[in-house]
Amino acid sequence: xxxxxxxxxxxxxxxxxxxxxxxxVPELPILNETIRNLYFHVTMWFVMITHMVISIxxxxxxxxxxxxxxxxxxxxxxxxxxVFGIAGLITGMIWAKFTWGAFWVNDTKLNGVAAxxxxxxxxxxxxNATDDENKRAKLSAVYLVFAFPLMMAFIFILxxxxxxxxxxxxxxPAFGQYDLDNNMRMVFYPAIIAWTLLGLWITSIRIRIxxxxxxxxxxx
Amino acid sequence: xxxxxxxxxxCKIECNRHLNNFLDFxxxxxxxxxxxxxxxxxxxxxxxxxAGLSVYILSGLYISYLSFKKIADPATWNALFWILIxxxxxxxxxxxxxxxxxxxxxxxxxxxxxxxxxIGKIIYNGVLLFVLxxxxxxxxxxxxxxxVQDSFMFLxxxxxxxxxxxxxxxxxxxxxxxxxxxxSMMAILGFPVLLPLLIILIHLxxxxxxxxEFSVNVKYLTLILSLNLIVPALAFILFPYxxxx
Numbered sequence: 001x002x003x004x005x006x007x008x009x010x011x012x013x014x015x016x017x018x019x020x021x022x023x024x025v026p027e028l029p030i031l032n033e034t035i036r037n038l039y040f041h042v043t044m045w046f047v048m049i050t051h052m053v054i055s056i057x058x059x060x061x062x063x064x065x066x067x068x069x070x071x072x073x074x075x076x077x078x079x080x081x082x083v084f085g086i087a088g089l090i091t092g093m094i095w096a097k098f099t100w101g102a103f104w105v106n107d108t109k110l111n112g113v114a115a116x117x118x119x120x121x122x123x124x125x126x127x128n129a130t131d132d133e134n135k136r137a138k139l140s141a142v143y144l145v146f147a148f149p150l151m152m153a154f155i156f157i158l159x160x161x162x163x164x165x166x167x168x169x170x171x172x173p174a175f176g177q178y179d180l181d182n183n184m185r186m187v188f189y190p191a192i193i194a195w196t197l198l199g200l201w202i203t204s205i206r207i208r209i210x211x212x213x214x215x216x217x218x219x220x
Numbered sequence: 221x222x223x224x225x226x227x228x229x230x231c232k233i234e235c236n237r238h239l240n241n242f243l244d245f246x247x248x249x250x251x252x253x254x255x256x257x258x259x260x261x262x263x264x265x266x267x268x269x270x271a272g273l274s275v276y277i278l279s280g281l282y283i284s285y286l287s288f289k290k291i292a293d294p295a296t297w298n299a300l301f302w303i304l305i306x307x308x309x310x311x312x313x314x315x316x317x318x319x320x321x322x323x324x325x326x327x328x329x330x331x332x333x334x335x336x337x338x339i340g341k342i343i344y345n346g347v348l349l350f351v352l353x354x355x356x357x358x359x360x361x362x363x364x365x366x367x368v369q370d371s372f373m374f375l376x377x378x379x380x381x382x383x384x385x386x387x388x389x390x391x392x393x394x395x396x397x398x399x400x401x402x403x404s405m406m407a408i409l410g411f412p413v414l415l416p417l418l419i420i421l422i423h424l425x426x427x428x429x430x431x432x433e434f435s436v437n438v439k440y441l442t443l444i445l446s447l448n449l450i451v452p453a454l455a456f457i458l459f460p461y462x463x464x465x
Contacts, residue, residue, distance in 0.1 A: 108419075139462070147412065161443070
C-alpha cells in the first residue's frame with residue numbers, strides 16, 4: 001500500500017510526457033512550440049527547491065540533536081536537488097537558445113541559479129575536505145543553514161526588483177496572466193507533482209542504499 | 221491583604237528579572253568591547269599582518285593600473301573596484317580565526333559567550349575592512365581616476381558593503397578554520413555566499429557613480445541593510461554550534 005505514490009508518480013510522468021507533447025498549446029510568437037518546455041524546465045526548479053528545503057530542515061534537525069542519520073539525509077537530498085538543478089539548467093539553456101538566441105544571457109534568475117549551484121558545489125567540497133564524520137556533519141550543516149537565506153534572497157527577492165527576461169519579473173507578464181491557458185494547466189500542475197515525486201523516490205532509494213552500505217561496513 | 225503582598229512580590233521578581241536581563245545585556249556589550257579591543261591590540265602588536273595587507277592592496281592596484289592604464293567606462297571602474305575589495309577582504313579575514321591558538325580558544329570557551337566572540341569579531345572586521353576599503357579607494361582614485369558623482373552615497377555603499385562582507389566572511393572563516401585547508405576553503409565557501417551581496421553592492425555603487433537620485437536607491441539600500449541584519453543574526457545563532465568541538 002505504501003508504494004501507491006510511486007505508481008501515481010509513474011502514471012503522472014507518462015501523462016506529462018504524452019500529454020505534454022500532444023495536447024494543444026497556445027500559439028505565441030517567438031515561443032511557438034517551445035512553450036511545451038514549461039513542463040520540463042520549470043518543474044525542475046520546483047523539485048530543486050523542494051529538495052533544498054528538505055535538506056535544510058534535516059540540517060537544522062542535525063544541529064538540534066546531532067544524530068548522524070539526519071546529516072546523511074541532508075546530504076542525499078541536496079545531491080538529488082543538485083542533479084535536478086543541473087537538469088533545469090540544461091533544459092533552460094536549450095530553451096534560451098531557441099527563444100532568446102543564446103545559451104546563456106545575463107539575467108538575474110540565471111545568476112541566482114549559478115550562485116546556488118556554486119554553493120552546492122562548495123557544500124560538497126566542504127564535506128569531502130573534512131575527514132571526521134561528526135565534524136563534517138556539523139560544519140556542512142552550519143554552512144548550508146548560513147548560506148540558504150542569502151540564496152533565497154538571490155533567487156526570490158532580487159529577480160523581482162530588477163529586470164529579467166523571465167516571465168513575471170521586471171514588468172514582463174507572468175505565465176499565469178496570459179499564456180498559461182487551462183489546457184496547459186492541466187498538464188503543468190500534474191507535471192510538478194510527477195517530477196517532485198520522482199525526485200523524492202530517487203532520494204529514498206539512495207538513502208536506503210546508503211543505510212545498507214553503512215550497515216555492511218559496520219558489521220564487517 | 222494577602223493579595224496585595226503577592227502583587228508586590230511579583231512586582232519585585234519582575235523588576236529583578238528585567239534588571240538581570242539588562243545587566244546581562246550590559247555585560248555582553250562590555251565583553252564585545254573587550255573582544256574588539258583585544259583584536260586591535262593583537263593586530264597592533266603584530267603590525268606585519270596589516271602592513272602585508274596594505275602592500276597586497278597596493279600591488280593589486282598597481283597590477284590593475286598597469287593592465288588598464290586608463291578606465292573610461294564607469295561600469296568597468298566600478299566592477300574592478302569591487303573585485304579588488306573582494307579579494308582584499310578574503311585575504312584580510314582568512315586569518316580571523318586562524319591566528320588563535322588552542323590556549324586562547326580554551327580561554328574564550330571558559331570565560332565568554334560564543335555569541336560575544338562572533339559579534340565582536342564581525343564588528344572589528346567590518347571596521348578593519350572599511351578602513352582598508354577607504355585606503356583602496358584613495359589609491360584607486362590616484363591611479364585610475366574617480367568618476368563618482370555622488371560621493372556620499374558611494375561611501376555609504378562602501379560602509380554597508382564592508383559590514384556585509386565582514387559578517388559573511390567572518391562566519392565562513394570560522395567554518396574554514398575548523399575544516400583546515402584555510403586559504404582555498406575561504407574562497408570556495410565564501411564566493412557563492414557573497415554573490416548576492418556583491419550584485420546589490422555593484423548596483424548601488426553604479427547608481428552612486430551615475431549620481432542617480434536617492435529615492436531610486438532606497439529599495440536596494442533597505443535590501444542591503446536587511447541582509448546586514450539577517451547575516452549577523454544567523455552568525456549569532458549558528459556560531460555556538462561551531463564553537464564546541
